[in-house]
Amino acid sequence: VYQDIKEKLSMEIIIKQKVELHPNMCVMSCTEPEQWDVVIEGNDDLLEKYMSGKSLEALELEQEESIRFHNCSLFPVYHGSAKNNIGIDNLIEVITNKFYSSTHRGQSELCGKVFKIEYSEKRQRLAYIRLYSGVLHLRDSVRISEKEKIKITEMYTSINGELCKIDKAYSGEIVILQNEFLKLNSVLGDTKLLPQRKKIENLHPLLQTTVEPSKPEQREMLLDALLEISDSDPLLRYYVDSTTHEIILSFLGKVQM
Numbered sequence: 001v002y003q004d005i006k007e008k009l010s011m012e013i014i015i016k017q018k019v020e021l022h023p024n025m026c027v028m029s030c031t032e033p034e035q036w037d038v039v040i041e042g043n044d045d046l047l048e049k050y051m052s053g054k055s056l057e058a059l060e061l062e063q064e065e066s067i068r069f070h071n072c073s074l075f076p077v078y079h080g081s082a083k084n085n086i087g088i089d090n091l092i093e094v095i096t097n098k099f100y101s102s103t104h105r106g107q108s109e110l111c112g113k114v115f116k117i118e119y120s121e122k123r124q125r126l127a128y129i130r131l132y133s134g135v136l137h138l139r140d141s142v143r144i145s146e147k148e149k150i151k152i153t154e155m156y157t158s159i160n161g162e163l164c165k166i167d168k169a170y171s172g173e174i175v176i177l178q179n180e181f182l183k184l185n186s187v188l189g190d191t192k193l194l195p196q197r198k199k200i201e202n203l204h205p206l207l208q209t210t211v212e213p214s215k216p217e218q219r220e221m222l223l224d225a226l227l228e229i230s231d232s233d234p235l236l237r238y239y240v241d242s243t244t245h246e247i248i249l250s251f252l253g254k255v256q257m
Contacts, residue, residue: 110134110189127182138167
């Protein structure tokens with residue numbers, strides 16, 4: 001599971017718990033000093049101190065960990081089961097203590113980022129946006145690039161899996177917009193206010209294959225489906241060969257397949 005997380009989500013993770021299966025299933029906090037390696041490696045001062053043989057205080061490690069949580073350059077891994085009510089209290093405690101929004105509901109400039117594109121059952125294209133700063137209001141005109149703006153005509157949040165209309169959203173909240181132009185990682189507002197993250201090299205699809213519908217008359221349906229999939233997953237792309245008219249699918253690996 002940890003390897004899947006690293007391959008699909010981020011290499012920068014810290015395991016905060018271990019799972020005991022016997023005599024009863026439970027989760028326990030990790031106490032091994034090795035868990036802090038990823039924190040130490042990400043800070044030159046801590047690394048230099050560690051390499052010189054000096055002891056590191058738990059407080060300075062926890063402070064560096066908290067800083068990296070907030071700037072989204074380190075992600076903790078917790079364990080649990082909602083079905084069996086295991087680890088839920090620990091998770092709630094971590095969310096409330098570690099992942100509070102550092103901004104207040106004031107008049108700071110707007111900044112948000114699209115982290116997910118999804119299509120509803122009615123084929124509506126939905127852009128999920130995490131707000132990092134400011135307040136987004138219904139009927140606002142919002143900059144999405146140096147030359148482009150969009151008008152917020154409808155905005156939603158998700159409550160118990162259902163889309164519910166709202167007229168404003170604050171920093172730290174997730175807002176859902178019906179929009180045909182926003183793309184994955186599009187930024188609304190001031191890009192300078194985005195959390196600073198360690199730069200990751202852009203991954204490009206490495207493998208290719210041809211795909212075809214089981215029936216020729218389903219070709220347009222297949223192309224529509226590929227358009228939706230590639231819209232929500234930038235590591236999966238397709239094109240139609242201009243000579244052979246074959247549909248060529250490019251992907252990174254078995255994750256996309």
